[in-house]
Amino acid sequence: MDTSPSRSRTEISGGAHTPRKHDSAHKHVTGSADYIDDMAEPTGTLHGYLGLTDRAHATITSLDLDAVRASEGVVAVLTGADVPGVNDISPSGRNDEPVLAEGKVLFHGQPVFAVIAESRELARRAAKKAVIGYGDLPHVTDVRAAMEADYPLVTDPLKLERGDIEAGLAAAPKRLKGEMRIGGQDHFYLEGHIAFAIPGEDDEVTVWSSTQHPSEVQHMVAHALGTVSNAVTVQVRRMGGGFGGKETQSNQFAAIAAIAAKKLNRAVKIRPDRDDDMIITGKRHDFVVDYDVGYDESGVIHAVDATFAARCGFSSDLSGPVTDRALFHADNCYFYQDVRLVSKPMMTNTVSNTAFRGFGGPQGMLGGERMIEDVAYALGRDPLEIRKANFYGGPGRDVTPYHQTVEDNIIGRIVEELEASSDYQARRAEIIDFNENSPVVRRGIALTPVKFGISFTATWYNQAGALVHVYQDGSIHLNHGGTEMGQGLNTKVAQVLAEEFQVDLDTIRITATTTGKVPNTSATAASSGTDLNGMAAANAAQQIKTRLIAFASEKFSVPAEQVEFIPNHVRIGNELMAFGDFIKLAYQARIQLSAAGFYKTPEIHWDRASGKGRPFYYFAYGAAVSEVSVDTLTGEYQVDRVDVLHDTGRSLNPALDIGQIEGAFVQGMGWLTTEELWWDDKGRLRTHAPSTYKIPLASDRPKIFNVKLADWAENREPTIRRSKAVGEPPFMLPISVLEALGMAVASIADYQVSPKLDAPATPERVLMAVERLKALVADAGMPGEDGADA
Template identity: 55%
Template sequence: MNQPTEARLLAESDIMWAEVGQSRPHESAQLHVLGTANYVDDIREVQGTLHAALGLSQKAHAKIRAIDLEAVRNSPGVVAVCTAADIPGANDCGPIIHDDPILADGLVQYVGQPMFIVVADSHDNARRAARKAVVDYEELPALLTPQQARDANSFVLPPMQLRRGQFEQAYAAAPHKLQGKLAVGGQEQFYLEGQISYAIPKEDGGMLVLCSTQHPTEMQHTVAHALDLLSHKVQVECRRMGGGFGGKETQSALWAGAAAIAANYVKGPVKLRADRDDDMMVTGKRHCFWYEYEAGYDDEGRILAAKVEMLTRAGFSADLSGPVATRAVCHFDNAYYLSDVDIVAMCARTNTQSNTAFRGFGGPQGAIAIEYIIDEIARNLGRDALDVRKANFYGRDPDGARNTTPYGQPVKDNVIHELVAQLESDSSYRARRAAAREFNAMSPVLKKGIALTPVKFGVAFNTVHQNQAGALVHVYVDGSVLVNHGGTEMGQGVNTKVAQVVAQQLGVDLSLVQVSATDTAKIANTSPTAASTGADLNGKAAQDAARQICERLAQMVAKEYGADPADVQFRNNHVHVGGRALPFKQVVAKAYLARVQLWSDGFYATPNLCWDSKTMTGTPFSYFAYGAAVSEVIVDTLTGEWKLLRADALYDAGNSLNPAIDKGQVEGAFIQGMGWLTTEELWWNQMGKLMTHAPSTYKIPAVSDCPEDFRVSLYKNANVTDSIHRSKAVGEPPLLLPFSVFFAIRDAVASVGDYRVNPPLQAPATYEAIFNAVTAVSEG
């Protein structure tokens, strides 16, 4: 393993002592349990703090002929009402294309779009007043589905296309062919802590914004532009979030911008906390996708040609739909070599919420299409779908002909063959599959299904410049360490992992390292904590900063004891030199007296990345993470009800930085992905109003939906790429593991037709959808 920057300061013989690779508790675990972890709404309010609420549109697409706010202003406790005319700078919170106003100005484009801000003495008074506006709308035609938008040629971006080989010729020559359609719904992020921003005016026209956000720098830009300020006048801070899942990457900008606009208007602190219904009405979701596909294959099920048209609901503005669609295109292959492909993605402009990032960021939507195709191929051939999957895997030889993705990136770290073989054996997949079929033959109503599905997921931002991070490390005279980095903590444990990395580099116990709030006044120009890169980027940056401190201390100690600085080692809270073990605290105190700098900044930029958006080719990913899961379900064919009996997941986290946290992430991602594909259904009425806008109408998985038998393991596999301690990301890729749940349900439904009919099961596979699929198979 080539780790030149670490080998000089951490000998291989000292690996027995380590903070990295250990299952350490989440750095805020005790605070979470005791209820003392501070979120934005827990911060003690500044004297004179007012509260804001948003006035929302009741029409999907309309001109605002007139708006009467008199009743709003006269409501109890109301101090001010702000409209677009009160924004001193840019009325925009679009992250890439500036087509997303903070407040609608003369035109509303979806039900729930903010039109004005009410500022009052209490949260409740602000919300009550916001509902009293009288709006005169001139309704315009509304496009409410992606298909309507496609037919009207309404897109937020031009369609994108990736081709390799000659699909038409390969398809025409294939022994077998199939065609079909698939619908996969969107998903609400449903973070426990809703959107919230607290804006506090500072001296000389500055603004402090305490915000629940995955992207403090984007919030800084939005507020600065809205208030017509330079960025150095705006400070954004985030200690922690109660979940984000992508919903707080860009869409927290509207709330940060609105809070700052209101605070600037009243010249005092303003908190904007979204009620859950308002939050779900205003914010975007995971993009739903509609697929039309064709595939040609041989007698073994090997795919010879594949074509897919992916149509996605972007919503009324672009937001991150372009990058999401790009990632979907780049993950259509999943774990399979596709020689001749034609992949098209279109982002439909609809009069609904502007959809945004969600865990997986288009990757799950891209990969599920090829899995659906393979599932159909296997049933058409009467083969086990696992065997068809294996026949299509990327090759084992890193330099072989079957090891290049459709977008041109070589797959040099492929372990999918070994990983799937291990899971197949450990889970007793073959025996359980046979047992399920025996059960089904004797059970006319209850049917079992089982499926094993793989994952190959690319890790990095597919916009190259975002693959960078900065960090600060301070060592104090008492030997304690403070770390600040550009990542944000949303419960995923990035602060814990970064602290472990710094503790390892300095050779001190984890208890001596503290990570402070993410703050744009400390780390400038941060990238969002997204794309599973939080620990990868910020861990490397923090390690770089700590390494520089170690080098300075090593120089000082080596000079004093006549040693080579390269022989100075840091471990067990001591500095080792020439057979001596000096307490770390003592060395630090000496360094201070010797005027040695005890703090440092660190920086990291992921190397070897490139992407050509015009040709849709390049090396967009630093490496691939792999995994697989087996799910066994039982379905009641009379009602469509189902239950997950057992789930086995094996995930490639590389050299895991913290196995306990990584396993927890796999478990959480699995259940969240299962919810997306089964219970979580978004529904808009004919007027364009989102009707699933509260926990009473939108069902995320509950404890009772989790399998009683849930087995999660980490695959032993050091990253071939020089990632932080050769670990691999574990935020997004495991969300694809519950594909196995969906296809296990489909397997159970197919048993109704003796496995000879491909069930027309769409996602989410709700009870109703399952019942309809059972009926179709029975009649087919």
């Protein structure tokens, strides 16, 4: 026994609630982190490339691939007929998303064949030699056009309803109607889609996939191969970004690589060019929101009737749950007495849209915030006053449109603290004074809140597993079902395990996610990665600790209560033993030092048919104040300052959480300001490269960027160490940027008219809004730009 005093007995290095760097941060910076394209290729590895169609909607009348097959280095050319199992990778099970299209083209760029060649460049060159005949059909790419053309819905629409909407609207003292268009967004991850398949014995195959959902890739590969899931092993060490784009979109690449590998009995890698990647993979859903709002003179909303129509693309993918979640967040932080919210997931001849950070929630929330803004301008009030007047409150004002009671509401305190710390009121007054005397540059400021529900709305996804091994030298191996895409999940889960065993963080080694170790994993999505996998890892540790405590109690004849894990040691009665020495002793006594942990989120339930339940375990809250300057002659603008106060409960790792908030803010700001998807009249995506699609640059970040965690917050639910999710909730904070731009534009008409900026509010849209209000001022004789009558 070691009885000497030591600093390590009072604390561990890197436990929960401490700021620690990302476990691979140094590798990311130096370029030494291994991604799939960095892996050593076995001798004879082949490379795949996809052949794309060039029609938005057409029948395939002929497919001549002779020149492709005869091209240099080509080993095989695959079509839908070469899929040995089922030619479908639809995550919804609707059989509407072929691995390779057959007979009909449903969007411009849809893959119809795959070339397998000795090198990627040879496969790429060969793919261009196909001759495809088409019979053109009418196509629709726009949401509103799809509604007018009566294009079909891609999935069943959801309706959330509470109260009597007709009576509520009729009784409201005031009423307004409006429409808002909300653009989509490309994921633009640093590492594009890629899959690498190595054939095994019999029907076995191992696939390295850049995916957020290894178990779904496993299932889809098995489905396409015509085999069972235990024949397919999917591995993921890390991704260079995902943001939801690798939840379902990885299926196609993995399936094609695996089919080719098994057919040719050689390793096969497939990685598209960035242009092709952007053309053939899904985006954030575009929305058109139509709303009818009843309210009173004080700005309190009495009734909301709104429809959220979405551009879903050619197949169902995840459009059903995405459009559902849009409705779940259309209330944001606000209570609606009478409410009806309806989704319209519209089919269009575009790539099938998919998951993206927030999963429809940002679009729903933005629609709800537009209603608040319209009410504020109609009443000539600061939008923040209207927000406060409509916040969820106590009994009678605490039930959502989906009939879940808001029990953990802290938005009032967050907004109050941020309003004071950012000096919002004084700055707003100063900005109004500035605008009265500035003929060209106008400024705006806005404070917007966030309430975001945490859990998968598909209840069965709210589960996770983990596998923990303690080796006889005291080192610990951790494998869990989550995937690392740069967000720091592995670091947080390792911190949880370090805390459980009371060992230093460097004692823990996390290995690549693999379906061969933890089965039936849920996607790393819905901000649930740490919540689920952290709890599963803790459960595994607790199983092992229970065995170890029983062993120590028996061997040393002390009560179990006197066996305690303390920093890097175990206290047994009045004596200490180093953790590694204790584990060695337990091994020699044949104590099982491995456990499979499991966790399922409690208390949640959801009945979609009735639109009632508790789909979310808890809510994460936050708020942001953004200040902007706009050049009214060009529409160009800059974000001058941002202040954020965000709720992460008892943060597991404040450094990682602040990084997630900052990154989410800038990515959300890009969605709302610069990132525009544009299809031409032939259905071709023209914004398919960095040259035509503008994500935020380093120079676009707020000039002053203050981010603070609400360190007083603690999750009322027993989540992992009382923390809260941080992946998606802060993405909606930059709604404040859009509304600050709106205020700057509204100053043209003395803040008497809602600016109604659609998203993204590109400089062109801002300029058009400015000109529109100038014309309105001139026509109506309203107060003009200099405060005088126009």
